[in-house]
Amino acid sequence: MKPSARAFPLLLAALLPLSACGIPETGVVEAGEPATGVLDPGVTSAPSESVPEAVPLVNVPLYFVEGGALVAVDRTVPGSTDLGSTVLMLFKGPDDKERRRGLTTELPPAAEAPTIRTDGTGVNVQLPRGAGSLSDTAVDQLACTVAVARLRQDPALGSAQVTVEQPGGRLAGRSSEDCPVDAATRRTPSKPGTAETGADPGTGTAVGGTGG
Template sequence: MNPSARAVPLLLAALLPLSACGIPETGVVEAGEPATGVLDPGVTSAPSESVPEAVPFVKVPLYFVENGSLVAVDRTVPGPTDLGSTLLMLFKGPDDKERGRGLTTELPRAAEAPTIRTDGTGVSVRLPRSAGSLSDTAVDQLACTVAVARLHQDPALGSAQVTVEQPGGRLAGRSSEDCPLGAATREAPPAPGTAAGPRTGTTGGGTGG
């Protein structure tokens, strides 16, 4: 018998078991897409969490009355603050700790917020009608608080002039140079071209209307 004729049955016999086991006769069959996003060993996936930034605290000088004299109190609050929020704190009066020190206020409780306008070193504060007529000491409290707050906003100004407009158009003016300084203001660096050194004493007697 021809040798090639004998090889055909042997080849068929070898292929039959493979077909019975379900193994395809073709090459490798790919199923699905390759895996993606595989992490390195020891690395776990977790959603990123942003850590909230801590709110800074600032010292805000407020002017109250002690034994008839104007005094500056440095109140520590979450900052930053602006002129409007500073005035709201002032009109609320001394807190429990400050009252315990004997501090008082001559400013009334404000039902409405004053209107504030700034123009360089000048600041104008228009009081609502509900504020009524203020005493000289109350005007000093208001003007000095606003003046020092303005200098904290822009230390390069060197000084600030505050005009308080009371109901009925009555005006009273004050300068930051006439205001006693609190610790926070004394520790602040002096503005360029100004002399360093704390001021002492109470405000000069302005015209409170």
């Protein structure tokens, strides 16, 4: 008998016990770590998205002109503002909506921001050297905007005194008490003036030029 003929019965005998025990004859069974994060049928995973924080809106007080009278405007902008950014916003003039209301400005466009210093209730606004001379109404716009913005920063002050310093040392004093509160109660400060020496007619505060 050939060797292959003798080997066939032996191979068959070895396979019979395996088939009887239910062990599969073919196929590969893989083993490993158990699956994690299994989703229910029909549920798909989605990347987590962080919800952006809402940017708070703030009202910025600005003073413009309507029919020769000073008008208070609250412009709503996102984020916080300081005195410097408020003044730059003022120098840019009324926006489209405000112009449609008939609001204008006597302040010229500013290429450079004024220097602002605060000391309690007092605020000094120093215009850059390249700035031109401001009219009385323009000074009122600037001083009232700064005064009201300062009070919103610190309501406990009660009032604010603003000094506008123009090139050449010309000073003009204004008080927040001389500024209109809103459009419904608008009024110009009493006899505003930019006296270079002596007493300011609008506040009764003595101001004087520093020369130059």
